[in-house]
Amino acid sequence: MRNYLAFLSLIVFLFLSVQNTRATEFQPTKKQIEIIVPYPPGGATDRVARLVSEIFLEHGWKSTVLNQPGGETTIASNNVASAKPDGHTLYIGGNGFLDANIVFDAPGRLYNENSFDPVVPLGHGSLMLAVSNTSTVRTYEEFKNYVKVNPDKFKIGFWNFYTAHLFYEWARLEGLPKPTIVTYKGSAPQITDILGGHIEFIFDSFTATNKHYEADKLRIIASLDSKNLVRVQNIKNDKKIINISKDHPTLEISTWYGIFSPANTSQSVKQEIRDVVNAGFAKQKNIDRMAELGIFDVGGSAEQLNRTQKDLLSFFKDTLKNMK
Amino acid sequence: MEILNNLLAGFEIILTWKYLLWCFIGVFLGTLIGILPGIGSIATIAILLPIAISLGDPTGTLVMMAGIYYGAQYGGSTTSILLNIPGETSSMITAIDGYKMSQKGKAGSALTVSALGSFVGGIIGTVVVCFLATPMINSALLFGPIEYTSLMIMCLLGSVFISRNSIFVGLGMLCTGMLLAMIGADVNSGTHRLTFGQTFLLDGITFAIMVMGLFGLPEVLHVLLQNRNSEVKKNKKFFYFDTKDIKQSIAPCFRGTIIGSILGVIPGGGTWISTMASYMIEKKISKTPEKFGTGMVQGVAGPESANNAAAQTSFIPLLTLGVPFQPIMAMMLSVMLMSDITPGPQLITDHPNIFWALIASFCIGNIMLLFLNLPLIGLWVKLLNIPKVLLYSAIVFFCILGAYKINNNWQEVVYILLFFTALGYFFKKIDCDPSPLLLGFVIGGYLEEYLRRSLLLHDGNFILFLERPISLFFIVISAIILGCLIWYKNKNIFHKFLKE
Numbered sequence: 162m163r164n165y166l167a168f169l170s171l172i173v174f175l176f177l178s179v180q181n182t183r184a185t186e187f188q189p190t191k192k193q194i195e196i197i198v199p200y201p202p203g204g205a206t207d208r209v210a211r212l213v214s215e216i217f218l219e220h221g222w223k224s225t226v227l228n229q230p231g232g233e234t235t236i237a238s239n240n241v242a243s244a245k246p247d248g249h250t251l252y253i254g255g256n257g258f259l260d261a262n263i264v265f266d267a268p269g270r271l272y273n274e275n276s277f278d279p280v281v282p283l284g285h286g287s288l289m290l291a292v293s294n295t296s297t298v299r300t301y302e303e304f305k306n307y308v309k310v311n312p313d314k315f316k317i318g319f320w321n322f323y324t325a326h327l328f329y330e331w332a333r334l335e336g337l338p339k340p341t342i343v344t345y346k347g348s349a350p351q352i353t354d355i356l357g358g359h360i361e362f363i364f365d366s367f368t369a370t371n372k373h374y375e376a377d378k379l380r381i382i383a384s385l386d387s388k389n390l391v392r393v394q395n396i397k398n399d400k401k402i403i404n405i406s407k408d409h410p411t412l413e414i415s416t417w418y419g420i421f422s423p424a425n426t427s428q429s430v431k432q433e434i435r436d437v438v439n440a441g442f443a444k445q446k447n448i449d450r451m452a453e454l455g456i457f458d459v460g461g462s463a464e465q466l467n468r469t470q471k472d473l474l475s476f477f478k479d480t481l482k483n484m485k
Numbered sequence: 486m487e488i489l490n491n492l493l494a495g496f497e498i499i500l501t502w503k504y505l506l507w508c509f510i511g512v513f514l515g516t517l518i519g520i521l522p523g524i525g526s527i528a529t530i531a532i533l534l535p536i537a538i539s540l541g542d543p544t545g546t547l548v549m550m551a552g553i554y555y556g557a558q559y560g561g562s563t564t565s566i567l568l569n570i571p572g573e574t575s576s577m578i579t580a581i582d583g584y585k586m587s588q589k590g591k592a593g594s595a596l597t598v599s600a601l602g603s604f605v606g607g608i609i610g611t612v613v614v615c616f617l618a619t620p621m622i623n624s625a626l627l628f629g630p631i632e633y634t635s636l637m638i639m640c641l642l643g644s645v646f647i648s649r650n651s652i653f654v655g656l657g658m659l660c661t662g663m664l665l666a667m668i669g670a671d672v673n674s675g676t677h678r679l680t681f682g683q684t685f686l687l688d689g690i691t692f693a694i695m696v697m698g699l700f701g702l703p704e705v706l707h708v709l710l711q712n713r714n715s716e717v718k719k720n721k722k723f724f725y726f727d728t729k730d731i732k733q734s735i736a737p738c739f740r741g742t743i744i745g746s747i748l749g750v751i752p753g754g755g756t757w758i759s760t761m762a763s764y765m766i767e768k769k770i771s772k773t774p775e776k777f778g779t780g781m782v783q784g785v786a787g788p789e790s791a792n793n794a795a796a797q798t799s800f801i802p803l804l805t806l807g808v809p810f811q812p813i814m815a816m817m818l819s820v821m822l823m824s825d826i827t828p829g830p831q832l833i834t835d836h837p838n839i840f841w842a843l844i845a846s847f848c849i850g851n852i853m854l855l856f857l858n859l860p861l862i863g864l865w866v867k868l869l870n871i872p873k874v875l876l877y878s879a880i881v882f883f884c885i886l887g888a889y890k891i892n893n894n895w896q897e898v899v900y901i902l903l904f905f906t907a908l909g910y911f912f913k914k915i916d917c918d919p920s921p922l923l924l925g926f927v928i929g930g931y932l933e934e935y936l937r938r939s940l941l942l943h944d945g946n947f948i949l950f951l952e953r954p955i956s957l958f959f960i961v962i963s964a965i966i967l968g969c970l971i972w973y974k975n976k977n978i979f980h981k982f983l984k985e
Contacts, residue, residue: 227893228892228893229892229893229894230688230892231684231685231687231688231691231892231894231897232684232685232687232688233670233687233688235684235687236684236685236892236894239684265675267687269682269683269684269687313944316941316942341941343938343941343942344672344673345672345938346672346934347827349827349829349831349835350827350829352831353626353829353830353831354629354630356626356830356831357626357627357628357629357830358629359629359630359942360942
């Protein structure tokens with residue numbers, strides 16, 4: 162019996178000894194800034210957060226990255242929305258947590274678009290329309306004709322169920338038949354399938370597709386936005402790769418990242434954080450590290466981030482929800 | 486030639502202080518947990534996973550985690566031979582003759598044969614991985630959703646064989662695992678299934694927490710509630726060493742290596758089955774089969790080589806196809822995915838450094854293990870005298886802290902970890918092996934994903950599963966496995982064998 166009591170008290174002692182204290186005001190040199198990431202470690206969002214944390218540390222601030230995956234980003238978003246707005250809790254957000262979760266009303270969501278203050282944008286990535294080498298399609302025009310003649314072969318691979326609704330809108334605007342969306346868990350399996358010729362068409366990020374395009378293992382025929390169009394055209398000097406959103410501005414949708422704080426964080430705190438982040442991303446080494454992740458145009462003002470977020474949200478609300 | 490160049494590049498990476506240290510930590514911990522009964526390699530990897538991932542170096546993480554796995558195969562044999570307490574399941578067979586040898590005062594011979602056999606198995610297994618993985622990766626692009634679906638069916642049926650329970654219990658466990666894999670958002674429609682309105686279940690059950698609950702904590706509780714005396718009593722001839730035993734073990738070592746290398750790649754194979762198969766074969770071909778169980782050196786050399794060879798070759802399906810055939814490989818898959826590395830055909834092109842550094846680390850790790858295990862056996866055995874309360878309090882603490890650190894979510898610790906700990910302890914009490922549940926959980930999730938993707942891509946055409954040659958091959962093998970399962974009915978050949 163004594164053994165078990167000793168065992169229990171040891172465990173209780175160990176847990177009590179790891180309790181920490183909470184910050185009350187913005188003192189980044191004394192108290193840690195927690196950067197909350199709504200995904201597991203290792204992914205693009207996590208790597209962006211770790212880079213931001215490095216920038217804070219280089220500046221002499223204390224910082225740590227806390228991964229809180231689960232509930233399709235709802236768990237982390239709820240936690241940040243209810244955190245103290247003292248600048249010590251920041252959130253690395255992107256398309257999913259605001260657009261998709263709000264429009265499609267994710268269960269357990271305790272926040273809305275006003276629960277967060279935009280602090281600083283962290284750049285954009287682009288989505289490319291890629292075609293398998295086994296396909297006869299070579300250009301976007303050929304693609305449109307092909308799926309019109311063969312509507313049963315209009316199957317598009319993508320890695321997010323919610324955003325997949327975007328492609329229904331794209332097909333409608335282009336006068337194409339309704340596509341079958343083949344959903345993948347992440348980019349890697351769909352890239353493997355298109356390289357093996359098991360799926361003919363996919364939408365994927367610039368980073369995931371460009372190296373295979375360069376190695377002639379797949380073809381890129383269009384970009385969903387203008388941001389990386391020149392970059393992809395320059396790989397093989399192919400001007401036939403077009404920007405789909407040129408004729409349909411509402412489709413100008415990219416993947417984006419930004420830092421948010423809980424609503425009602427003071428302007429001065431947000432400005433201080435923004436200045437440090439912008440200064441960090443002015444350095445070439447950090448720009449290069451973001452480019453490796455396929456993220457460009459890093460840094461900027463809170464207004465830019467607010468506009469990106471609001472534009473996308475209204476697009477989702479006005480157009481896609483009606484299609485659900 | 487290209488393989489050798491790539492392997493040399495892998496050695497260049499691994500032979501730096503940083504990765505040598507990772508490798509050493511891995512094999513050291515592996516040996517430690519192999520020796521200590523109560524906590525296996527799966528639970529250890531699950532406990533260390535959040536800490537290792539947060540270091541942000543996928544190569545280091547994988548090298549360390551792999552080291553824990555094959556290191557445990559070495560360490561597990563020490564306590565089997567000296568105390569008749571197998572630290573790892575795969576060392577149970579070694580205990581049969583190894584313990585008898587140590588009782589006869591030939592512990593030194595048994596431990597040397599075991600360490601050398603493990604080394605031979607490990608090194609040859611690594612060579613097999615090196616030369617088989619590249620061609621398999623090159624042909625892996627032939628695998629589409631249809632081929633993967635059939636492969637998953639074969640894996641699921643094969644996994645019933647790894648169960649130490651009856652076939653029906655194994656199938657029941659498998660189905661339960663598949664059902665648990667259904668929890669969370671449906672990948673095709675986004676519909677939430679079996680979440681009972683709980684936000685923390687929306688992304689499904691976290692694999693690492695489930696493993697800690699099913700395997701780690703119940704083992705600790707079981708050991709704590711047992712009053713087993715693990716003190717080592719030495720006699721004068723305890724570490725007596727006989728060169729005759731080494732000579733007699735050369736052939737069994739190589740036979741064991743071949744068996745382990747083959748069974749490591751086959752679904753339902755792995756270290757446990759390969760040690761048993763090796764022991765059965767050694768007994769069958771021996772001129773004195775009646776002496777097996779009384780301290781035959783062949784009964785130690787064969788199984789030990791087999792389990793280490795299988796530990797290495799079981800990486801092949803994971804690295805080339807991204808499919809885990811064994812529970813421990815499911816854990817390694819989880820390590821890779823959490824490091825943003827997707828194993829499969831893209832691994833060698835997207836992360837060649839990681840791939841070849843990992844393979845090179847197998848060689849280095851096996852050499853380290855030889856030095857760690859032979860001269861330091863006395864030291865390792867002393868660890869068993871550490872007070873249980875201290876040791877297992879620390880393990881429980883790190884289990885709970887590790888479970889929390891994975892997602893920083895206390896709800897998962899309270900609900901998922903507690904639920905699976907209770908379930909795991911219940912299984913332990915009724916002597917029920919939960920390994921098929923674990924594989925059902927991992928493979929079942931993949932099976933659903935691939936099956937639905939196949940049907941979406943081919944407009945619901947089931948005939949394609951029989952028309953594609955690779956898929957047909959797996960379906961035929963699955964039918965044979967199913968036939969074997971029906972043939973054995975409720976008979977448990979493994980338990981029968983152990984009783985013999």
